Amino acid sequence: MAKTNAIGLERTDYRAQPSTLCPGCGHDSIANQIITMAYELGIPPHRLVKFSGIGCSSKSLAYFWGRTHGFNALHGRMPSVATGAHLANHTLLSLGVSGDGDSGSIGLGQYKHMLRRNVPMVYIIENNGVYGLTKGQFSATADLDQNSKYYGHNPLPPVDLALEAIVGGATFVARSFSGDAKQVQQLLRAAIHHEGTAVLDIISPCVTFNNQPDSTKSYPYGKEHEIALHEIAVMSPDYIEEKSEITTDYEAGEVITVEMHDGTYIRLKKLDRDYDPRNRAQAIQLLEEASREELLLTGLLYYEEPRPTLAQTENLVDTPLAHLTEEKLRPPREALEKLMQELA
């Protein structure tokens, strides 16, 4: 008898097609963590919905959650598709997988406008600094002065997609490293509870085109340089005992506890530095420092109480628009007759 989760499903029920990415690709370990998150939280697969754009990262959408509706959209345009789906059915839990080319170049506009509208979804950027499917071009997040075997020297500064998110009005922004499975897992658990766009910018090395140790997007670099800002633990509101546990047992200043809108707690245990992700100015300063000194600082970079979601801003009825029946969709005959009299 295989192990099952709280709703009686096996881990297999959250798996999908086998990956066709290069063996060792960082994206595969993230897909695994996505599977684990949904399985362990016991989320019914039909309550989820998944999206991606185009690129290696976006291909990985087919490699997790086979029992969940998925939409592999156009290059850089996943945010608009996810926005439309949210309007059609705001009760679904949405997760999107994008890449640095998808969100940082072709789709930078849609990325920022999705954040502005606060479309509730987990938005993962599998960031490897390079175009894989077209064989090794620099992406907009490639390091300044990086050298590539095929494309030479990169003279341009990188776009910091986490910084763009904070500046763009995101209310949940994290950075992680695909080699840090534990942290990725905890961030995913927090993000899925966020009632707004939750951005996870995950450094996810490309083993084929960008894994040389001097690249800040490589495994060797990540393993050597990752500095976690805190140790993260997420407690869902269902676990009352754990909740009391997370608020006690620590000395003042050692732990920051963030309570999310649905009662979920994120416990951030201090490591080397004092850092409060609820301070926007501090978050921006931190990313400036990380950029200047090429530090891989990971963890929850920024959190604030989410603004109303797009469906809330639009003041939509509680029933998903997709499920409305004729009587809600078509005004009565008298309404048209009255209008016709007014126009006569």
Added chain:
Amino acid sequence: MSTVQVQSDQQMDAATQIINDFSFTVATSNGSGSQTSNLVLIRALFKMGIPVNGKNLFPSNIKGLPTWYTIRVSKDGYIARRDKTQIVIAFNQKTAADDINSIPSGGVCILPQEWRQGRVRLQLPERDDIIFYEVPVKELVKAFDIPSQRREQVSNMVYVGAVAQLFGIDIGTIREALSDQFGGKERPVQMNMQVIEAAYHWVAENIEKRDPYRFAPLNMTERKILITGNEAAALGAIFGGMTVTAWYPITPSTSVVDSILKYRYLRKDPETGKSTVAVVQAEDELAAIGMVVGAGWAGARAMTATSGPGISLMAEFAGLAYFAEIPSVIWDVTRMGPSTGLPTRTSQGDLLFAHTLGHGDTQHPVLLPASVEEAFEFGWRAFDLADELQTLVFVLSDLDLGMNLWMSKPFTYPDEPIKRGKVLSAEDLEAFEERFGVTWGRHRDVDGDGVAYRTLPGTDHPKAAYFTRGTGHNEMAVYSERPEDWVQNLDRLHRKMQTAKKLMPKPIKDANGAKIGLISFGTNDAAICEARDWLAAEGIATDYMRVRSLPLHDEVHEFMQAHERVYVIENNFDGQLLQVIRMYSDYSTEHVQSLALGDSLPMTPDWVYAQITEQERK
């Protein structure tokens, strides 16, 4: 100034009067508020029971450039624009000379008196074959305490009063029309009405009517409405169960969404006050169509309204919607291209592009409304078609239909229940295998009509999920690069377009065995119908077929073959409908002649008549 001997109104006998059968042009400058004056005149004439049509020929500009508004009254009910207008209200100094020169002999020009007086006199063409009426605009307005920012707009009320007096509109009817225009707000009505009345009385006391043109009450607008095509489209969407509109502002489609917002209240839940309609202004047309496709995929009835440059940006998503089979609706209110083109002028130039939008082999069903009634009907029907065919449906309107006021029969309430197409619930899915003898696959055609069954995200069944992709896929929606799978898919999509023909509105035919056949689509209808009457009066009988949708119905080819000579009449430069006909036709088209205009203005019967008589004389 006029040296022509003209009879006074009293002396003119009934035979020389021209009643309810002429056009006039109002020449003003853009942003001066003249639209209000023009709409008041149209509404007043409509209230008098006279068939009336107005067309706004405006510049791409906020303020200052010249603009013209033509109004036609027709006792015979004709609503097309005419090449010449007998009366010109020349209120724009910059264009006055050209405007005066455009008036046909025997016509009338109304202009501000002050242009010819004082130290700086405007040099205007001297014409002794038309009648000039000069009205002291400045002086009439100066008599009232009008706030300076309102003075220009109110000045345009002078010609309303003058037209009412000279050609016979009851001042009470003008007041009603003005009140309608201002939604009953007493203060603006009062401010404008005092100027109208002053002009009305000044003209009565100071001008002797010397022209033959008159309005007279009729009863031909009873049970009729006045509405723009864009507003009709919006009402169609509201009554068609549209739930998501995502858009980016672009002339001439903007008022489609403005009207959706205006009528959104009809879709408010009475208990909670919450809305069953989402309207999102996107960051560009690309995001707008992305939202529409995402919403359609997840089960909304979603649309966007745009124009040529917008559909250029939507091309990639249009191809995805076709190949991934996602219900969605695009209203293309066509303006003149290529490129930025003439953004405020009408065209039928997007026909081919819309029909085949997307790279690779793509065909989209296209609805072609010709009237505000059809704009409403196709407005709601488009969503049923999109859901039934699980594809992108275009509605190709144009600036003329969309932005001008049209007289119409009141709209008919949708006579069919809302159709959501082949959507499987969890229970349907459970019973699928028993019903069809095979397992369900998202792209598996079990009915033979090319349309497969779909499930919506959120369906609580272990087999409900599928993966939507623009990449090659097999019947089960699994990635496939096999040529067999690719061909099978495209074959099925072609089969689906055959099904589309059965569901899309058929062409309308008016045939009596004539040797000449006319084929057209959209707003050319008004000009063609009138030109056919003129031709018939000269003994040239014509049959007429108006195409109302693509893919083309077989009836069009049958009509083509049944006539000795066929003219395909359209308002684009390249003869795009004829190209579509040739695309779908194995028959010879040697007897078919393209009459393609594409001059950026609504087609006139004068043009159609001249083209056909010229061809027929050959």
